[in-house]
Amino acid sequence: MPLNLTVSPDFAPDHISGWFYFNTFLQRQLGIPIHLELYDSFAKQREDIRQGKVDLSYANPYDASMLVRELGFKALAKPKQKTDETVIAVSAHSDITAVEELKPGSVLATTDDPDVHTMGMIMLESADLDESNIELKTLKNYVLVAKSLLKGEADVGFFLKQGYDELSQLIRSEMRPLVSSQIGVIHHVLLAGPAFNEHQEALSQTLLTMVDDPKGQGVLKNMGLVGWEAMSEEDTEFMIDLIDTLVE
Amino acid sequence: MSEDKKTPTREERIRYFDGSERVATIVDEEIPYPDGKLIVSRTDIKGFITHANQAFVDMSGYTREELIGANHNILRHPDMPAVAFKGLWDTVEKGEKWQGFVKNLRKDGTYYWVKATVIPNIRNGQLMGYTSVRRKPSRSKIRESEALYATLM
Ligand SMILES: Cc1cc2nc3c(=O)[nH]c(=O)nc-3n(C[C@H](O)[C@H](O)[C@H](O)COP(=O)(O)O)c2cc1C
Numbered sequence: 001m002p003l004n005l006t007v008s009p010d011f012a013p014d015h016i017s018g019w020f021y022f023n024t025f026l027q028r029q030l031g032i033p034i035h036l037e038l039y040d041s042f043a044k045q046r047e048d049i050r051q052g053k054v055d056l057s058y059a060n061p062y063d064a065s066m067l068v069r070e071l072g073f074k075a076l077a078k079p080k081q082k083t084d085e086t087v088i089a090v091s092a093h094s095d096i097t098a099v100e101e102l103k104p105g106s107v108l109a110t111t112d113d114p115d116v117h118t119m120g121m122i123m124l125e126s127a128d129l130d131e132s133n134i135e136l137k138t139l140k141n142y143v144l145v146a147k148s149l150l151k152g153e154a155d156v157g158f159f160l161k162q163g164y165d166e167l168s169q170l171i172r173s174e175m176r177p178l179v180s181s182q183i184g185v186i187h188h189v190l191l192a193g194p195a196f197n198e199h200q201e202a203l204s205q206t207l208l209t210m211v212d213d214p215k216g217q218g219v220l221k222n223m224g225l226v227g228w229e230a231m232s233e234e235d236t237e238f239m240i241d242l243i244d245t246l247v248e
Numbered sequence: 249m250s251e252d253k254k255t256p257t258r259e260e261r262i263r264y265f266d267g268s269e270r271v272a273t274i275v276d277e278e279i280p281y282p283d284g285k286l287i288v289s290r291t292d293i294k295g296f297i298t299h300a301n302q303a304f305v306d307m308s309g310y311t312r313e314e315l316i317g318a319n320h321n322i323l324r325h326p327d328m329p330a331v332a333f334k335g336l337w338d339t340v341e342k343g344e345k346w347q348g349f350v351k352n353l354r355k356d357g358t359y360y361w362v363k364a365t366v367i368p369n370i371r372n373g374q375l376m377g378y379t380s381v382r383r384k385p386s387r388s389k390i391r392e393s394e395a396l397y398a399t400l401m
Pocket of ligand 1: 263264265266289290291295319320321322323324325328330333336350352366378379380
């Protein structure tokens with residue numbers, strides 16, 4: 001039975017092949033079979049995680065909480081120089097110049113990415129907006145969020161900062177960010193479940209030395225990462241505590 | 249329009265729960281909460297600061313060295329009723345999450361409003377301390393809190 005690797009569905013489409021190379025790289029280094037399962041739905045992925053179908057996960061910080069506190073996963077590493085930040089943007093033609101000018105009844109374009117949505121909603125609180133007094137449009141990805149702003153179908157949109165920055169120059173020139181979060185300590189994390197216990201040492205070693213290996217460097221580049229950094233148990237608990245203060 | 253608008257300043261005695269007190273210079277001027285930031289601090293189980301992020305350092309007006317090891321009541325504003333903090337401590341000591349609006353005193357005597365969430369840090373079943381994360385509050389919540397706290401003084 002191969003172990004199962006999965007990746008939070010918020011990865012950029014350009015990096016899909018990178019995750020397949022990563023899986024191949026890990027199997028060669030560890031000498032064990034690993035199956036990569038990708039999802040386009042956060043909900044479906046979470047369901048499979050709960051059913052024990054996942055042993056190794058590149059998790060978004062929100063799911064990290066469930067994996068660590070409920071399912072006994074351990075954080076092995078975090079991506080170097082890569083924190084998760086949220087951008088709230090409007091169409092370049094919008095009259096709105098600050099979050100506080102948004103009115104009840106506004107149409108919000110968002111995705112089912114739990115981190116971005118949670119942070120975005122927190123940043124709307126200063127305008128007294130919450131899910132009870134805005135109209136939510138949950139879309140498949142950030143390109144669709146951008147399109148709904150450009151077409152005037154939504155007043156305001158939430159983006160993962162990296163997703164926003166990766167949109168084409170043309171699309172970005174038609175939008176205007178109102179606010180961009182600067183949290184700095186919330187990030188994705190590579191988590192291993194109990195089935196990985198016996199390989200944990202080797203896996204950590206493999207991750208941390210990836211940058212020193214020419215093949216590893218190529219794989220990282222394709223994943224859009226510059227390297228991995230070790231994460232202590234306390235670093236992980238701290239991040240999860242922080243997220244717990246942000247969710248209801 | 250060259251009116252000299254000097255911000256009113258007053259000296260006020262702040263009395264803490266443990267019986268200690270200090271006289272602080274209070275300046276009635278609000279410093280706006282920085283957009284997009286979270287102010288994060290952690291304390292030990294008695295409320296002494298063990299961690300402060302950069303946004304906390306910047307907004308409080310103290311240096312990180314001054315904050316680490318200080319009692320978190322270093323931010324206590326005299327316009328905050330004691331009962332608000334009793335509610336905070338009663339809640340987190342039960343192991344639950346506390347949320348509320350707080351007017352904080354900066355080192356220079358000015359103030360800033362936050363929406364704060366405090367949670368206990370449980371490690372291997374043991375209480376190790378507390379984490380507080382603050383976000384930007386809405387104007388209407390600040391007004392409501394001002395009115396409510398004035399009745400609780
Ligand atoms: C994690 C944590 C964060 C706190 N943050 C604040 C704060 O930002 N401002 C504040 O006045 N009190 C804060 N408190 C409450 C103080 O510990 C203290 O109870 C309060 O300032 C009133 O002072 P006193 O209890 O000494 O009278 C915090 C407590 C904890 C546990």
